[in-house]
Amino acid sequence: MSETLRAAAFLDKGGTGKTTTVAHLGVALQREGYEVLLLDLAGKQGDLAKHFGVWEAYREAIDADEAWPNISTVFDDAWGTIAEKLGEDAVADLVVDTEEGVDLIPAHPGLDTLDADLGTVDDARDRYSRLEAFLDEYVDPLGYDVVLLDLPGLTNNVSYNGLWAARHVIAPVEMGPFEAEQADALRRDLQKIAANFDVEIQLSLVLPNKVDTRTTLAEEYLDAFREEYPEAIAPDLVPYSQDIRNATEAGRTVFRLDSPSKTAREARAAYLQAAEVLVDRLQGGDA
Numbered sequence: 001m002s003e004t005l006r007a008a009a010f011l012d013k014g015g016t017g018k019t020t021t022v023a024h025l026g027v028a029l030q031r032e033g034y035e036v037l038l039l040d041l042a043g044k045q046g047d048l049a050k051h052f053g054v055w056e057a058y059r060e061a062i063d064a065d066e067a068w069p070n071i072s073t074v075f076d077d078a079w080g081t082i083a084e085k086l087g088e089d090a091v092a093d094l095v096v097d098t099e100e101g102v103d104l105i106p107a108h109p110g111l112d113t114l115d116a117d118l119g120t121v122d123d124a125r126d127r128y129s130r131l132e133a134f135l136d137e138y139v140d141p142l143g144y145d146v147v148l149l150d151l152p153g154l155t156n157n158v159s160y161n162g163l164w165a166a167r168h169v170i171a172p173v174e175m176g177p178f179e180a181e182q183a184d185a186l187r188r189d190l191q192k193i194a195a196n197f198d199v200e201i202q203l204s205l206v207l208p209n210k211v212d213t214r215t216t217l218a219e220e221y222l223d224a225f226r227e228e229y230p231e232a233i234a235p236d237l238v239p240y241s242q243d244i245r246n247a248t249e250a251g252r253t254v255f256r257l258d259s260p261s262k263t264a265r266e267a268r269a270a271y272l273q274a275a276e277v278l279v280d281r282l283q284g285g286d287a
C-alpha cells in the first residue's frame with residue numbers, strides 16, 4: 001500500500017466502545033498484515049494505552065517530564081519549530097510500541113486544555129485542520145498502512161480535528177434507541193461539516209457492539225441499523241463478551257487470550273471481518 005489510510009472512532013456518546021474498537025480493529029489489521037498506528041485523543045486517562053498495558057510506563061515518563069513532545073504538543077502553534085529543533089526523532093519519539101504489534105501515540109494530560117486552546121484559534125479551518133496538517137507532514141512519511149484515531153465521546157474542537165483529519169468515521173453502536181439517534185445525529189453533523197467547509201467525511205463503518213443476540217429486541221435494532229446504513233454497516237456484530245472486559249483490564253485485546261470463550265471468538269472474527277471491509281472502504285471512498 002502506498003498511501004496511509006485513516007479512520008476515526010467517534011460517536012457523540014460515552015461508553016459505546018470507541019476505545020475497544022480502535023484497539024481491536026488495530027490488532028485485527030495488524031494480523032492481516034498491515035502496519036498500524038493508533039492515536040489516542042480521547043482524554044488524559046490514557047484508555048488506549050491501558051488497553052495494551054503500556055500506560056503505567058508512559059505515565060511515569062509524564063511524571064518525570066520525559067513525555068515531551070506528546071500528542072497535545074502537535075496542535076501547538078510552535079509545533080513546526082519544536083519539530084525542527086528535535087530533528088528526525090521528533091515524531092518517532094511520540095510513538096510507543098505494544099506487544100500486540102501495533103504502535104501507539106498515547107494520550108497526555110495536555111489534552112485536558114486542548115479543546116479550550118483550539119477555541120482561541122480564530123480561523124475555523126485552521127482550528128479544525130491542525131491534526132490533519134500534523135498527520136500529512138509528520139506521520140504519513142513514517143509509512144504506516146493505517147492510522148486509527150480514538151476520539152472523545154463528545155463533539156468539541158478535538159473531535160472535529162479527528163474527523164477532519166481522518167475523513168472516515170467508525171461508529172461503534174450499542175443496540176438501543178439512543179444510539180440509533182446518535183448515529184443519525186452523527187450523519188447530520190458530517191453533512192453540516194461538508195456544507196460549511198467543503199470537507200467530505202464519510203461514515204465508513206457502523207459497528208454493532210455489545211450485542212446480546214439472545215434478545216429479539218437486539219435483533220430488531222440490528223435490522224434497523226442494517227436498513228439505515230447499508231453502505232456502512234459492518235459484516236458482523238461484536239457480541240457482548242465478558243472476555244473483552246477481562247482482557248481490557250489485563251491490558252490486552254481478546255486476540256491474545258489463550259482460551260477465548262465463544263463470545264470472544266465471535267468478537268475476534270467480527271473484528272477481522274470489519275477490518276477487511278474497512279480497508280476496502282478507506283481505499284475506495286476517497287476518489
Ligand SMILES: Nc1ncnc2c1ncn2[C@@H]1O[C@H](COP(=O)(O)OP(=O)(O)OP(=O)(O)O)[C@@H](O)[C@H]1O
Nearest residue numbers: 014015016017018019020153210239240241244245
Ligand atoms: N463487546 C463488548 N462486550 C463487553 N464489554 C464491552 C464490549 N465493548 C466494550 N465493552 C466495555 O464497555 C466499556 C466501555 O467501552 P469503551 O471504553 O471502549 O467505550 P468508549 O466509547 O471508548 O468510552 P468513552 O466514551 O468513555 O471513551 C468498557 O468497560 C469496555 O471494556
Ligand SMILES: [Mg+2]
Nearest residue numbers: 018019042047
Ligand atoms: Mg474511550
